[in-house]
Amino acid sequence: MTKKSILEKLGLVELVEEKSPEAEIVEAKKVEETVVVPPVKKAQTHSEIEEKLDVLIESYEKNKFLSIEEVYRNKNLDKDVKQSIFIAEVFMKALPENLPMDIKRKSTLNILEASGLKKEDLLNDAYIRIDALNTVLEETVAKTAELKAKNELSVRELEERIEILKRNVEERHEFEEKQTSVIEYEIQRVINIVDGIK
Numbered sequence: 001m002t003k004k005s006i007l008e009k010l011g012l013v014e015l016v017e018e019k020s021p022e023a024e025i026v027e028a029k030k031v032e033e034t035v036v037v038p039p040v041k042k043a044q045t046h047s048e049i050e051e052k053l054d055v056l057i058e059s060y061e062k063n064k065f066l067s068i069e070e071v072y073r074n075k076n077l078d079k080d081v082k083q084s085i086f087i088a089e090v091f092m093k094a095l096p097e098n099l100p101m102d103i104k105r106k107s108t109l110n111i112l113e114a115s116g117l118k119k120e121d122l123l124n125d126a127y128i129r130i131d132a133l134n135t136v137l138e139e140t141v142a143k144t145a146e147l148k149a150k151n152e153l154s155v156r157e158l159e160e161r162i163e164i165l166k167r168n169v170e171e172r173h174e175f176e177e178k179q180t181s182v183i184e185y186e187i188q189r190v191i192n193i194v195d196g197i198k
Contacts, residue, residue, distance in 0.1 A: 063143065066136060075132040077125075085126040088112060 072078045081087055091111045095104055112119060 068133075071132055071136050072129065075128070077129055077132060082117075083121075083125070085122045085129065087115075087117065088122055 066074075069078065077084075081090065088108055091108045092104060095107055099107070109119065112122070
């Protein structure tokens with residue numbers, strides 16, 4: 001153990017140990033080992049990919065024109081006409097056109113009953129179809145309003161940008177005229193001086 005000088009004892013100086021090159025290499029290796037490697041982003045799971053696909057498909061479906069048949073098919077309503085509200089239409093059209101409306105209605109109900117079809121089931125089918133059609137209509141109106149608002153905002157931003165660019169062009173044109181005037185005046189002044197001493 002080495003003796004400390006008075007300066008060391010008072011804490012005014014500090015003894016510095018010299019390190020061998022081998023010790024420095026070992027210390028550098030320790031530093032390398034403690035370096036934190038950022039975690040690698042894990043691959044997306046199958047369910048995450050499916051969710052993203054579902055969102056994309058839903059977005060596509062909302063922007064796709066749907067025929068009436070497609071609306072019904074999407075709600076599993078593309079069943080046999082004989083089991084739907086449309087069978088009543090078939091029976092009504094089969095009756096003479098000149099029949100009074102109340103007689104036509106009673107005749108249609110009698111035909112439905114004779115065919116073993118319940119009026120309530122057909123009215124329920126009609127309700128489900130109207131609900132499906134209204135859902136598509138509401139989604140169409142909402143999507144159109146959203147798209148319109150977004151595009152109108154973009155148009156306003158572009159119009160503002162156009163106005164700024166027009167002002168920039170005007171200001172630059174004014175700057176050019178002013179700069180040209182000053183430079184041309186000075187050129188003429190120099191020419192006049194040159195002419196005066198030639």
